[in-house]
Amino acid sequence: MAPRTPMANAIRALSMDAVEQAKSGHPGMPLGMADAATALFADHLRFDPDAPDWPDRDRFVLSAGHGSMLLYSLLHLTGYDVTIDDLRSFRQLGSKTAGHPEYGHCPGVETTTGPLGQGLATAVGMALAERILNARFGDALVDHHTYVIAGDGCLMEGVSQEAIDLAGHLKLSRLIVLHDDNQITIDGATELSTSIDHDRRFQASGWRTVTVNGHDQAAVSAAIAEAKGADAPTLIRCRTVIGFGSPNKAGTSGVHGSPLGADELAATKEALQWPYGPFEVPEEVRQAWRATAARGRAKHQGWQERLAAAPPATSSAFTRAVNRSIGAESYQALSTLADQFAAESTALASRQASQKVIEALAGIEPTLLGGSADLSGSTGSRASSHRSITPGDFAGDYVNYGIREHGMGAVLNGIQLHGGFRPYGSTFLAFADFARPSVRLSALMGLPVTYVFTHDSIGLGEDGPTHQPVEHLASLRAIPQLVVLRPADAVETAQAWQVALRSTGRPVCLVLSRQTLPALPRSTAEFDSQTGRGGYVVVEPEAPRQVTLIATGSEVGLALAAAEQLTADGTPAAVVSLPSFELFAEQDADYRDQVLGTAPRVGVEAAIGQGWGQVLRTGDEFVGMSGFGASGPADELYEHFGITTAAVIAAATRSIDNHLLRLGN
């Protein structure tokens, strides 16, 4: 037995035991990758279990998240705060050791994984952030690698190609991916559904590739050593046997995702020459594992000394970056801009107002890292001072993500998780669907990533229904822990950016118009009584309200026109702007009641009505879309789909009648 085999077998045994105890989980992957992971952690990975958040640690991402017990075993054995009891409570409610690794639940888990491919793409963001931060602060403070274990499934998912292409193009040479090349997925052999040549695929994308026996720790270690000095990212194909050691299940999909069962577990331990009981690890193996942390601890100490010796301006800028702090001057610039928009009654498309915000922030907010999925101009996401990151040159502050929305979202998450930046990325709202799995993970992980989604309705006009979002607002609002903002004018847009920058624990989507929006009637911009509240009264008639018109974004202007006429014709109407359902829902009931009033209501939004039940009651009316849009000039589309002043007035009358009828009954 090679000297390190017992270390790998400790991972195997703990993983099998935990899955058995939980009566659920995935033993195949930890059994198969235990050797490769041992080579990585014991020989290369730079970590300090006492400082899981040390900024210059290597990052390790288990993209094949179903193999979570591999990671939990490693964290336990190397000395993180993951106890044997934590392993015993694998997959139980409230435990650190969730079914799939969850960011924020367990020290040493760098990102939430489980949706295949997502971890790999997130790791590309980490590797990118490392290089950009290195360009700013130098090798003394930022000089680490990003390692990934990815399975066949990760490499099949489309997002992997988006991420691989970007990583190869940018020459993220500090990214090293270990492929658990076992040629098995759940349905059976990979040949059921793929015959891809990964070497040629990765090489064509600008990567180095090497194939090793994944059960030969020395070979894996040598491949990693070589990859660390390379000038391109490396794929190490570790040829492995899924369920390695299991006499009857190794090499089959049967070992992928169910407990081995008592008999097979015993037979496997015997085959591995592991004569120990459940969750038992002999002391010499424990010691060997704990010793692996020494290298990282020493590196951490050296790094702390270098940080302490750095010039104060450098260390404070570095600390600010890793804390992802937004400077006071940025908030100041935002409120100055909002004041100016209010004073000048600026009429702008909200995408243009957003561009002005970005222009104002780009020069003064070093943590802000811009980018777009090839729609920089149309979404207004790029400032004149922005400089693109280019292959091998990371001294910029703007990422050209290419037409890769899903990958962009994952990379945004990776950048945010890495630390050093507050990233935003832009595309059209209709293509938010392409980014959705990443947006969902931003929300699940509570990452304050900013998504800039423009061209937010039929108001984009001629590009037609493929590009006109209809259900997207509702579907984004359905994601928990995500703030969606659809500002109605330039002031609200600046304030929406303020929400984004202030956010610490959740992502923000800015939903912006292509078409010009008139300024709402107001004399001042006050974040705390306007967008900061999620919803507020824009116009209150002098006489008591007989109807309340509630709208978002471009439709607030429509509601204002309708209210003016209604009030003039003897039906006093109030207008409420509701840029964010989520923020509004968080206000106290008194405030919400005061804003919404008791009068009959009409909701107006050029989108489907799903979700409006939060503010509309039985008898209230909704003016919006009930199907897909169409290609044509925007004004004609609003007419065609009946989202007009006249329609809102008619809906107001209906709403009043409905409520009268209900009272009469």
Ligand SMILES: Cc1ncc(C[n+]2csc(CCOP(=O)(O)OP(=O)(O)O)c2C)c(N)n1
């Ligand atoms: C996006 C996504 N689709 C489907 C799944 C369900 N799933 C989990 S593991 C798996 C098979 C993965 O195969 P592979 O990566 O080769 O893992 P192995 O069986 O070798 O451990 C599937 C389909 C998932 N987790 N994520």
Ligand SMILES: [Mg+2]
């Ligand atoms: Mg596989």
